[in-house]
Amino acid sequence: MSVENPACDNDCDTGKVNGNKSEHVNGIHNGYNSSEKHKSSHKSSSKDKHRDKERDHKSSSKHSSSSRDKDKDKSSSSKNHSSSHKSSSKDKERDREHKDRDKHKEKDRSEKDKERSDKDKDRHRSDKDKHKDKERSDKEKHRSSDGEKKSSSSKDKEHKSKDRDHDKDRHRSDKDKRRSEKDRHSSSKDKHSSSRHKEKSSSEKQEKVKSEPDDSSSIKQEPMEVDQFKSDQEVKRHEKVKNEIEDDGYIGVNTTASSYDFSMSQFKDDPLAELPLEDDSASGEEAREEEDKPLSRRITPKKRAASESEEDTPLLQRKKTKKKVKKDVFDEEEEEEEAPRKKKKKPEKNKAMKSIKTEPHENTSPTKRKKKGEEEEQEVWKWWEESKKEDGTKWHYLEHKGPLFAPPYELLPENVKFRYDGKIMKLSQDTEEVAGFYARMLDHDYTTKSTFNSNFLTDWRKVMTHDEAKVIKDLAKCDFKEMQQYFLSVSEKNKNRSKEEKAALKAKNEEIQKEYGFCTIDGHKEKIGNFRIEPPGLFRGRGEHPKMGMLKKRVMPEDVLINCSKDSKIPKPPPGHKWREVRHDNTVTWLASWTENVQGQAKYVMLNPSSKLKGEKDWQKYETARKLHKCIDKIRDTYRADWKAKEMRIRQRAVALYFIDRLALRAGNEKDDDQADTVGCCSLRVEHIELHKEKDGKEYVVVFDFLGKDSIRYYNEVPVEKRVFKNLEHFMENKKDSDDLFDRLTTQTLNEHLKELMPGLTAKVFRTYNASITLQRQLDELTDPDATLPEKILAYNRANRAVAILCNHQRAVPKGHSKSMEALKEKIQVKRDQIDEAESDLHDAAKAAKRGSVKEKLACDKKKKALERLKEQLMKLELQETDRDENKTIALGTSKLNYLDPRISVSWCKKHGVPIEKIYNKTQRDKFRWAIDMAGPDYVF
DNA sequence: ATACGGACTTGATTCTACTACA
DNA sequence: TGTAGTAGAATCAAGTCCGTAT
Numbered sequence: 001m002s003v004e005n006p007a008c009d010n011d012c013d014t015g016k017v018n019g020n021k022s023e024h025v026n027g028i029h030n031g032y033n034s035s036e037k038h039k040s041s042h043k044s045s046s047k048d049k050h051r052d053k054e055r056d057h058k059s060s061s062k063h064s065s066s067s068r069d070k071d072k073d074k075s076s077s078s079k080n081h082s083s084s085h086k087s088s089s090k091d092k093e094r095d096r097e098h099k100d101r102d103k104h105k106e107k108d109r110s111e112k113d114k115e116r117s118d119k120d121k122d123r124h125r126s127d128k129d130k131h132k133d134k135e136r137s138d139k140e141k142h143r144s145s146d147g148e149k150k151s152s153s154s155k156d157k158e159h160k161s162k163d164r165d166h167d168k169d170r171h172r173s174d175k176d177k178r179r180s181e182k183d184r185h186s187s188s189k190d191k192h193s194s195s196r197h198k199e200k201s202s203s204e205k206q207e208k209v210k211s212e213p214d215d216s217s218s219i220k221q222e223p224m225e226v227d228q229f230k231s232d233q234e235v236k237r238h239e240k241v242k243n244e245i246e247d248d249g250y251i252g253v254n255t256t257a258s259s260y261d262f263s264m265s266q267f268k269d270d271p272l273a274e275l276p277l278e279d280d281s282a283s284g285e286e287a288r289e290e291e292d293k294p295l296s297r298r299i300t301p302k303k304r305a306a307s308e309s310e311e312d313t314p315l316l317q318r319k320k321t322k323k324k325v326k327k328d329v330f331d332e333e334e335e336e337e338e339a340p341r342k343k344k345k346k347p348e349k350n351k352a353m354k355s356i357k358t359e360p361h362e363n364t365s366p367t368k369r370k371k372k373g374e375e376e377e378q379e380v381w382k383w384w385e386e387s388k389k390e391d392g393t394k395w396h397y398l399e400h401k402g403p404l405f406a407p408p409y410e411l412l413p414e415n416v417k418f419r420y421d422g423k424i425m426k427l428s429q430d431t432e433e434v435a436g437f438y439a440r441m442l443d444h445d446y447t448t449k450s451t452f453n454s455n456f457l458t459d460w461r462k463v464m465t466h467d468e469a470k471v472i473k474d475l476a477k478c479d480f481k482e483m484q485q486y487f488l489s490v491s492e493k494n495k496n497r498s499k500e501e502k503a504a505l506k507a508k509n510e511e512i513q514k515e516y517g518f519c520t521i522d523g524h525k526e527k528i529g530n531f532r533i534e535p536p537g538l539f540r541g542r543g544e545h546p547k548m549g550m551l552k553k554r555v556m557p558e559d560v561l562i563n564c565s566k567d568s569k570i571p572k573p574p575p576g577h578k579w580r581e582v583r584h585d586n587t588v589t590w591l592a593s594w595t596e597n598v599q600g601q602a603k604y605v606m607l608n609p610s611s612k613l614k615g616e617k618d619w620q621k622y623e624t625a626r627k628l629h630k631c632i633d634k635i636r637d638t639y640r641a642d643w644k645a646k647e648m649r650i651r652q653r654a655v656a657l658y659f660i661d662r663l664a665l666r667a668g669n670e671k672d673d674d675q676a677d678t679v680g681c682c683s684l685r686v687e688h689i690e691l692h693k694e695k696d697g698k699e700y701v702v703v704f705d706f707l708g709k710d711s712i713r714y715y716n717e718v719p720v721e722k723r724v725f726k727n728l729e730h731f732m733e734n735k736k737d738s739d740d741l742f743d744r745l746t747t748q749t750l751n752e753h754l755k756e757l758m759p760g761l762t763a764k765v766f767r768t769y770n771a772s773i774t775l776q777r778q779l780d781e782l783t784d785p786d787a788t789l790p791e792k793i794l795a796y797n798r799a800n801r802a803v804a805i806l807c808n809h810q811r812a813v814p815k816g817h818s819k820s821m822e823a824l825k826e827k828i829q830v831k832r833d834q835i836d837e838a839e840s841d842l843h844d845a846a847k848a849a850k851r852g853s854v855k856e857k858l859a860c861d862k863k864k865k866a867l868e869r870l871k872e873q874l875m876k877l878e879l880q881e882t883d884r885d886e887n888k889t890i891a892l893g894t895s896k897l898n899y900l901d902p903r904i905s906v907s908w909c910k911k912h913g914v915p916i917e918k919i920y921n922k923t924q925r926d927k928f929r930w931a932i933d934m935a936g937p938d939y940v941f
Numbered sequence: 942a943t944a945c946g947g948a949c950t951t952g953a954t955t956c957t958a959c960t961a962c963a
Numbered sequence: 964t965g966t967a968g969t970a971g972a973a974t975c976a977a978g979t980c981c982g983t984a985t
Contacts, residue, residue: 502958506958529973530973530974530975532973532974534974534975539976540954540975540976541976541977542952542953542954542976542977545976588947588948588949589948589949590948590949593947593948596975599976599977600946601946601947601976601977602946602947602948603975604947604948604949606948606949614949614950617949617950618950621950666951666978666979667978667979667980668978668979669978669979669980671977671978675977676977678977678978680978680979708978709951709952709953709977709978710951710952710953710954710976710977710978711977712952712953746943747979747980748943748980748981751979751980751981762979762980762981763979763980764950764951764978764979764980809952809953810953811953811954812953812954814968814969815968816967816968816969819968820968820969891952891953893952893953893971894951894952894953897951897952898950898951898952899951921970921971922971923971923972924971942985943984943985944983944984944985945982945983945984945985946981946982946983946984947980947981947982947983948979948980948981948982949978949979949980949981950977950978950979950980951976951977951978951979952975952976952977952978953974953975953976953977954973954974954975954976955972955973955974955975956971956972956973956974957970957971957972957973958969958970958971958972959968959969959970959971960967960968960969960970961966961967961968961969962965962966962967962968963964963965963966963967
């Protein structure tokens, strides 16, 4: 199947290809070492590496499960050199642990194999086959032998036979291979950045448009499916749900949980889709206005720093021009709100803010909400009912207590020894602290990676005393075992704390939260998101991060910038310390910041998502997405037309945009070599796609396979239009695997172009837009107004899931998943038996009732009711089963929190009488308070 | 033009607290 | 009452995008 944006279904073949997301392996492709990567200044090196990696990963995936096991064994024995000779006692211990883990893994593996093969089977099935499946009973399915499944799965495309655990194992072993391979390659590493440039010019010459038949006229507008991987359970559920519900029109043509139908006609019927594009001239003017903004009006940090005295100059004026544009946009959108919005008089905020403490502003409309239990009444600031600030400043008054620093290091007890080369060694405080960071991670896979180990050792030696550094040179000779044991025992002790201790601790934490967790902003008390400064530790990059294992240093007040109102009570640094700087910049939202030493990036203390500052921005984000909805047709027409453009630059842009729109890919900024090698749309390389004129019965299939954000694998097989396909072929001509696919395109140029199409439009808006519109359409499609509450919730989760799949949001299979599924299944079986029993009981009772007395009739009624109750319970359990299984590898949270316009969910809840608590938990309700308050049942995205 | 860095959002993982169950 | 499992919260890495410096 192709996972794609259902809203953008105007172009491709009807078919779905069985790509699948289930095996987008989570961050686990990191298994090869790239410690040398950052040393090489040539991008090609990392790219080559990546190619190697992918090659490996392709070939390795061909392994049968047994060879995988072998690999695994190999890997455990072939851990990198330095870590392989850790002290023998440690090894034993770890071995034991590994064995335990392996046992579990083995179990999991066999199960996963089964599941995977099921999935694979399903995935590759033609539609006809799928229909056959529908007819097959789940019992039959379960009976079918594992072996059979395996053999069928092994025929499947290699990629698909993966899941996280396997990958982890495999990669660990493949790592070494890769390393050696890489080394081999490294000598021949091409400096392709320069070669790429050369090629650019050469390919420029080739870029005459080949006259292709205009196939745009033959756009197929048949329904397109976002099909997901199907599993055993899905088929099973499919049957159940289909039988029970489909007749009622509960679910569309294909009722598989994972196959959603999206039809263009539906799209076209959308009244909003037909709305004319916004006035171009107006938007052009806005853009011009933006451009016209004098540089002098803009604030630079330098300026800021240079002129502490300048603080008083009205900052609000500085960004006025820009913000005016924003404001216009926003206001315009606000008018479209169907939720009645009482416009309140704008409070005068910038005067005498000092005097305002935590009292709610008189002009705001706080409502009082009684929270359950002891919780006192909480003021709710309905900022969304106020008009927006026009001047672009983020606040007028800001007061807070400053960040909370990590607790100081506590020395280990005397009896906890560190040994080097078998000999006890007393470490200095700093050295011991850093050693402790490593000891805590001993159980983690990280410590088996040589990049991690070498980075750690390097940084560790930096904090050592001269004498220590003279001795400690080989990590393999270090024995952290006692330290690790100690930490484990401490955490064990913490777990077993008495009630009183726990209560005391809780109280203490609440106290801290009370003191540091809130700030006063424009007269309102608001929650801070992360008031704790990150404690020191070892950097844990995701994927193959060249800096993993480096020491994240302790942040001192001298490193911290404080941002607050000049006239506020300025937070006091801890005794004996000073802040690095106190500034009063109300054009930013952070309260404190510091620079982290590993990547040199700024870290910020910011407000909680429930705050006005964050909420307003969030709201605005969805408004931009809604605006895109109005001109999406035109934009799609534009990029389709651009596929035929003369200029390569424009064609590349158009094809990239098509991917971003249809597949919800991320923009894909350029990355440095000292980061993990991951890509997005604009940074895709030739090696990341494969073109198939024909694949699995589909024409013009593009296979994407790359590591995206967080090194999460994106794998998708997508049938595209011929013109896109031809363009891609053209883009790939005369290029090496490691060359950029879109060599004339950067995120900047793409976004510039998008800005011209619609003010405020950037690549990421497409993700938001497509996620939200998908949710809305899915909800419309999947919700049966007459369904029971659990069914409705299942429908919601499915709609949510469709989005998560579109966005490729994955998670590791929860630890006890298979176990808990089994338990659930057992429960269901028990329930079924009960129902059988109840049915026969009822049968008897009915007979008796026919003959007779009132008493018997009553008994019969009673039995009837009991049976109904049981059936209801069964259905609930079954729904739970489906939901849980479908969610196994998919993370719903991210899309719920970041991509789905909450008003869609809120209106759905209101329309269908679903309590909002069933959809949003407390934090989410806090974050989306504005939406809950504002959206009525008729809200349309 | 492009490199760089600031500010903010997005995202998976890890920690913790709570809940359901034996 | 203790425990396992899970949901929710916290954490912090890794993106996007924008403006400025070079």
